[in-house]
Amino acid sequence: MANTKNYLTRITRGYTDFSYATIPTKFTRFMRRCLLWQAWRWLVLNLKILRIVAFGHS
Numbered sequence: 001m002a003n004t005k006n007y008l009t010r011i012t013r014g015y016t017d018f019s020y021a022t023i024p025t026k027f028t029r030f031m032r033r034c035l036l037w038q039a040w041r042w043l044v045l046n047l048k049i050l051r052i053v054a055f056g057h058s
Helices: 002-009 026-033 035-056
Strands: none
Touching: none
């Protein structure tokens, strides 16, 4: 009976604060809005895609 009680107390209840995603930090919000960072990540992503397309097909 004691094991059943411990099991029931460890169940995560829905619609509590624990169930939702974390709040982004100030740095994360800044990086999401920073156009210079977004341009850099866009360039890196496109270079990866170009490498796969150019060298992936032989």
